[in-house]
Amino acid sequence: MSEGLPPVLEEGGDRTVAGVRDGLGAASGAGGTGGLDRRRFIRWLLGFSIVSSLAMIVTPIIGFLIPSRTATxxxxxxxxxxxxxxxxxxxxxxxxxxxxxxxxxxxxxxxxxxxxxxxxxxxxxxxxxxxxxxxxxxxxxxxxxxxxxxxxxxxxxxxxxxxxxxxxxxxxxxxx
Amino acid sequence: MTTDVGRSEAPGGAVGWVETRLHLGPFLNALLHVPIPRNAKTFYLGGITLFLFGIQVVTGTLLALYYSPTPDAAYESVLSITSDVSFGWLIRSVHHWAANLMILFLALHVLRIFVQAAYKYPRELTWLVGGGLLLITIGFGFTGYLLPWDQRAYWATVVGTEIAGGVPVIGPALLLLLRGGAEVSEATLGRFFGIHVLVLPLLLAGLLGLHLLFVHQQGLANPKYPEPRPGRPAPARPPERLKPFFPDYILDEVIAWYAVLAALVILASLFPAGLEPKADPLVTPEHIKPEWYFLAVYQLLKVVPETVGVVAPVALVLVIVVLPLFDRGEEVLPRRRPIAIACAVLLLVALAVLTFYGAQV
CATH class of the missing domain: 2.102.10.10 (Rieske [2Fe-2S] iron-sulphur domain)
Structure with missing residues (x-):
């Protein structure tokens, strides 16, 4: 684990994480398509965070807006x-x-x-x-x-x- | 795959579609890409207050969908929000806790600005507008408190408006204006509801826009060195080290917002907003007390004559708001402003002691 992580954290361009996939295990999730662009991986992670945050906030709001059974x-x-x-x-x-x-x-x-x-x-x-x-x-x-x-x-x-x-x-x- | 250069000149997809029509790029760049002093320490207090206001807008709008602002229906509608509506208890409790945290973080924000002397040249107007925001926020707390129409809400409003009625000269007129009649009644509830959901949000949004515009124009204050003033020799100082506002600062800010959101949900879950018996204008409950941020004034009124107890807090707020007009020294480091810091400490101790004794039964 400790051997695989540092290259991901380095400054640099669009290096793939293929070289550290062994260390990260399933984290890349790119399958066999020839490596996952690090920038895309970070973007995917950001998108996932935004979507899950929105889901967390929107769920109670939608639940709140649906009238309760006693009201209908x-x-x-x-x-x-x-x-x-x-x-x-x-x-x-x-x-x-x-x-x-x-x-x-x-x-x-x-x-x-x-x-x-x-x-x-x-x-x-x-x-x-x-x-x-x-x-x-x-x-x-x-x-x-x-x-x-x-x-x-x-x-x-x-x-x-x-x-x-x-x-x-x-x-x-x-x-x- | 497009090159970086190609991507930045002509973004594709939905972003590109909008950009070719509205040309917002330069505007957003000017908005986001501002350098801030590397040693600026805001503790994200202002941003957190802004975030909490956003939460109040969302939860408040939701609550207004079920709330009925009449004495006959208000209490039952709040009861129904709390017990019948899905997530109603959560939305209401988050609104309750975000209101309290908003006042807390606003007070801490004011304190941070004071200690770092960020109210001095050229930021006097930002401070002045901030004073307006503080008063509006307290107004939110005062008007929102009545809306559940339970015993605590009703009697806190009776006492609170009575205090406002103690202001010399304009007191009686102010009391009548606030209550919409001689007593706290249906007219008062209608007024407070209208002020809480229409007047104050519009005022706050307007002043907030100004406040943020000023902050953007002036950038963040450097807590170590005073701002160079026109017509005076610039003090010797090392070249300013800067960092980008976006994404560095924004990222930290968003992390702080997530932490506050988590704290809100935990507080709302462990200590949900309660409801006392329905308001009864004929029975004053024992040990009636206002919210914690009014406790100091409440306690002051026990130990000094009413006129003094009413005028002193108003005068204090006015002095704080116009502070930059008479505190015109250039020093920004706390250790070089012993009088200002001593006054602040004295004020904080007085507030703490009054609040402590006010909280005792």
Missing amino acids: AGVGGRVLAGTLESLPVGSGAVVAVGAKPAVVVNTSGGVKAYSAICTHLGCIVAWDAALTMIVCPCHDGRFSPATGAVVSGPPPAPLPPLTAVVEGSDIYIVTG
Whole structure:
């Protein structure tokens, strides 16, 4: 080891470290391509130091910027959405379930509930009594109250269904 | 492989692409390739302070993304940064420790400049601007302290603004201006937040630019020999031995920065920034104390009348800032400036004693 190191530390030009590779062992890493330029080796070392330093600093910063799970998680549970008296057959309403809106519709096939976030660009849909359809005010996307399927307009997918439960005359939406 | 000559005239790749368009080479050369006295001993204190300011800018910007500056939400947002957000405790603790270290290294930097008489001709303006930087940094500490809105933050600010209110003549107006009302309240928090994240950073960046420009124009002071003055015979001295600023000095500086970064992470990990109970304007906790750098003033106020305790530190800072105006001797060696050095030692001892007693419960 002590025999191999001094030549690397000497002042000089682009001498290769091939002559001291035996002493440095794997440090050169040049394989069999005819020797590693000392200047390039130092540059590689400098680049490695800079990249690893940046990685060390940037990792906690990126981790910090990603919102925590508790901030993004929805709230689970049962939410009272209305009563059969306030929501007779053929009517619908948008209610808040935690921080997210849901649309509840009393159809001839029973009470249905869907996410009220339009699958097109995220506007909040509304119940249109005249059309008897769920309608998005942004681009006139229309959804079937019975299945949540797209009837017309640009939405690419049906409204995600939610679980609606009727107990007595109370309508609950169950999530989570 | 290109020759060295070819490489230096027309660098290839991205560097060459930019260089052929902006011709930054001569500018960067003028910026970096300055000779400095071989015997200059800066102990890298100013550079470390600059590095710590950079850390404060980065961590402070990150914290501001989650912080809410209202009494209802401030405490909870800091609590959430500390316990919910990934690496939140680390970012906040590094911000806390870098603030303390910044004041410490700034004080050491001022002391180094004083002992080496680097504030004398031709560097009076650099010293003056440095005084402004010192005041702004203390302002950062004072305004940032309130932001977590816990008991310690709240009551330290009540006491601190009360002290400012003790300044003769302008005191009451200053108190009202600082608090944005009669009490430390929502208005105070809004003001301190705005000052901490907008006003002071802009002021500091501006003055810092000036400070660095001056240092660059004048070069580093030689701690052994006074600068030759116009109109006076140059004192006999051996020819100045120089060394390059880049890469010699910069490399040492970067190594010092790495050491400080390591120290910061260790301090933040072993002694993370804590949080006391939420601020309660109706209950003053026992043994309320300001940060260590305000302890001397805090203790002084216990032993002298309020007016004296408030005016003395302000006067002292002013005297220090205008020091080059009346200390006009040419000597730079400490042993040839016994009065100046004796004053400094006396001041340091007084500060140490006051801080020590201020720290006792």
